[in-house]
Amino acid sequence: MMSKPDTEYDHAKRLREKTTRSRKFHDRAEAVTPLGVESNVRAFDPYPFYIEEAEGSYVTDMDGNEYLDFLLALGPVILGHTHSEVADAVAEQARKCDLTATPQPIAFEYMEKVKEMTPSIEQVRLANSGSEATMHAMRVARSYTGNDIIAKPEGGYAGAHDYALQSVYASEEAMGPEDEPNTVSYGTGIPDVVSDTVVAFPFNDKEATEKILRKHADDMAAVIIEPVMFSCGCLKPRDGYHEFLRELTEELGIVLIWDEVMTGFRLGPQSAQGRFGITPDMTTFAKVAGGGYQMAGFGGKKEIMQEIAPPKKKEAHKWNTAAFHGGTYNGHPVSAAAGLKTLEILDERDVYEHIEEMGDRLFTGLQEVADDVGIDVNVQHIGSMGQVYMTDHDIHSYRDTWHSNGEQFADWWLEAAGRGVLFGNPMQGERFFTTYTTTEEQVDHALEVAEEAFRAVDHPY
Numbered sequence: 001m002m003s004k005p006d007t008e009y010d011h012a013k014r015l016r017e018k019t020t021r022s023r024k025f026h027d028r029a030e031a032v033t034p035l036g037v038e039s040n041v042r043a044f045d046p047y048p049f050y051i052e053e054a055e056g057s058y059v060t061d062m063d064g065n066e067y068l069d070f071l072l073a074l075g076p077v078i079l080g081h082t083h084s085e086v087a088d089a090v091a092e093q094a095r096k097c098d099l100t101a102t103p104q105p106i107a108f109e110y111m112e113k114v115k116e117m118t119p120s121i122e123q124v125r126l127a128n129s130g131s132e133a134t135m136h137a138m139r140v141a142r143s144y145t146g147n148d149i150i151a152k153p154e155g156g157y158a159g160a161h162d163y164a165l166q167s168v169y170a171s172e173e174a175m176g177p178e179d180e181p182n183t184v185s186y187g188t189g190i191p192d193v194v195s196d197t198v199v200a201f202p203f204n205d206k207e208a209t210e211k212i213l214r215k216h217a218d219d220m221a222a223v224i225i226e227p228v229m230f231s232c233g234c235l236k237p238r239d240g241y242h243e244f245l246r247e248l249t250e251e252l253g254i255v256l257i258w259d260e261v262m263t264g265f266r267l268g269p270q271s272a273q274g275r276f277g278i279t280p281d282m283t284t285f286a287k288v289a290g291g292g293y294q295m296a297g298f299g300g301k302k303e304i305m306q307e308i309a310p311p312k313k314k315e316a317h318k319w320n321t322a323a324f325h326g327g328t329y330n331g332h333p334v335s336a337a338a339g340l341k342t343l344e345i346l347d348e349r350d351v352y353e354h355i356e357e358m359g360d361r362l363f364t365g366l367q368e369v370a371d372d373v374g375i376d377v378n379v380q381h382i383g384s385m386g387q388v389y390m391t392d393h394d395i396h397s398y399r400d401t402w403h404s405n406g407e408q409f410a411d412w413w414l415e416a417a418g419r420g421v422l423f424g425n426p427m428q429g430e431r432f433f434t435t436y437t438t439t440e441e442q443v444d445h446a447l448e449v450a451e452e453a454f455r456a457v458d459h460p461y
Contacts, residue, residue: 011411011457012046014418021063022049027381043073044410044426050451053286054081056437068442070362070432075262075385076287078355078435079345086291086341093337100328107331110340114297117269117347120258120283121212124299125308127329130261130286131159134224136325137284137298138163141255143323144309149220151213151254153203154181155398158224158259159389162190167200168231168428178399203229204238210248220280222255227272230262232398232429233387234380242278249281255304261286261296262351267383267431269347275383291342293335351436352383359384359432361443369451375458378404387431388412388423402426408457415453421446 010016016023023431027049029036035043042048053060057080059069069081077087093106107126115121138150150163155174158164167175168186176182181200183190199220201212213220227242229235236334249256263272264285273279282300289295299305310322345351363381366388370377376392389395390412393403406428414428423446424432434443 001119011414015414015456016046016227018065018418019047019049019061019063022061023047024344025050025062041425041427043429050307056080057439057442058083059436066189066420067417068446069420070434070446071424072433072435073292074112074287074425074430075266075433076290076292077162077435078266078288078351078384078433079291080341080435081234081292083291083342083345083436085345086338089300089337090293090334091340093334097333099332101328104333104336106333106336106340108345110295110331110336111297113343113347114285114289114299114339117265117271118283118285118299119257119270119273120279120281120301121299122302123305124297125305125325126293126295126297126336127286128332128335129159129286129296130259130327131161131164131294132327133261133284133286133298134159134164134257134259135161136323137257137282137300138222138224140298140304140307140323140325141257141282144381145221145255146252147221148197149199149216151199151216151223152202153225153233153381153398154200155203155232155401156224156226156229156259158226162194164197164224165190166195172399172402175399178202179205180212189356202397202399204241206239206241206244209245213248213254217252217254219427220252220254222250222257224257224259224284226259226261227263227276227278228267228382228385229398230380230385230387232401233389233404234382234385234394234431235397236380237276238396242276246278246280255282256280256374257284257300259284262385262431265289265343265346266385268352288342288346289333289339291338293338294329294332295335295339295456341409354436355384355434355438358438358440358443359386361440362386362434362438362446365443365447366450369392369447370454373451373454374431375454385431385432387428389428401429411457412453415456416449419449419452421449423450 037043049061051059165186170184174184183195201209265288284298286296307323308325362388367379376390390405390408391403394453409428410426453459
């Protein structure tokens, strides 16, 4: 038997040796911003590498290292990096007209396309990020119902604002009973009174969900939920859960918001709601919707969206009767041009057929090579999106993901990144994707690298 060395095996060694310029640049970056990154999720040990170029299925860091990219900007890049037609649409719009803070036709052409493709949307408004989209959707739902409470599944990430950063992640002790979870804010700086307006429930548990929603129904404005819980990897709905939730919210008069920031235009031209055959009252979207540019929005039934409309001039004294929605960059013409071109391509070509074929090849292949190595892995995916859980435990709810070995996943990710493949990022609760430029040869190469990385973390010595 091979003896274990006195020092811990360094799974980042290969990556560190090839990213010396990034290491030096990280010192510079940390001097100007916390953690040396623009967003906390981009930080990882020993340090992030910094990307300078991207094309198709690949990104290149400042050391000149090329990586086969399945992170794909956390989801927005569905056509491949710097897609020529999207880039041309952006350049044309940038030359034609930049931001004016007056209505521009390109934004309305974009909104018409969103409405055309999304079953639940009768009217729509635009924003700049998924967080903005969910924040405004919650506000509009509160205005429409006159109630304050929002319900969301524990483990669900619905944006970076205070009302969404509830029961995203916490210790088992803090979360409390599985059938009636506590509401726990994620991070500091969030007032306790905000947590009082949010109720958590367990995804895929019909009995517990119904008990919680009925208990708070008289004060509840909305349920906001991802149709597939990609906020904690990849939790798929089971046993008619969404059909049950749609019927229950209709009975109780609760607005059902589908958070399609991640799944929107990724799981089909009609998003997840078309795939599952469920029509929510409201929908939020971002990521793919901008084709790699800052674009998001929310929409739904006209009677709900009309809550945004202020009173007529003769009723100006009723100033407090509408839900405010605004933003200088809403409907930015360059982002609208990128989003419109992206949606047109998605609607007219074989994008979904291709990315899902590549997704099946990648994710089923990952399970097969892990099984060949003999390492405990549970790969979950739907279409072109999925995640590798470092466990053999069933994954149906957020608390099931606690059985996964997050440190081992991060080590596996580092080993693969050192060999030039990015399986998302090193966080077990994230996910990764295929894109339109992904090829069979690229997937097969990724599987070879994945197998090497599985062996490295299973028998590192």
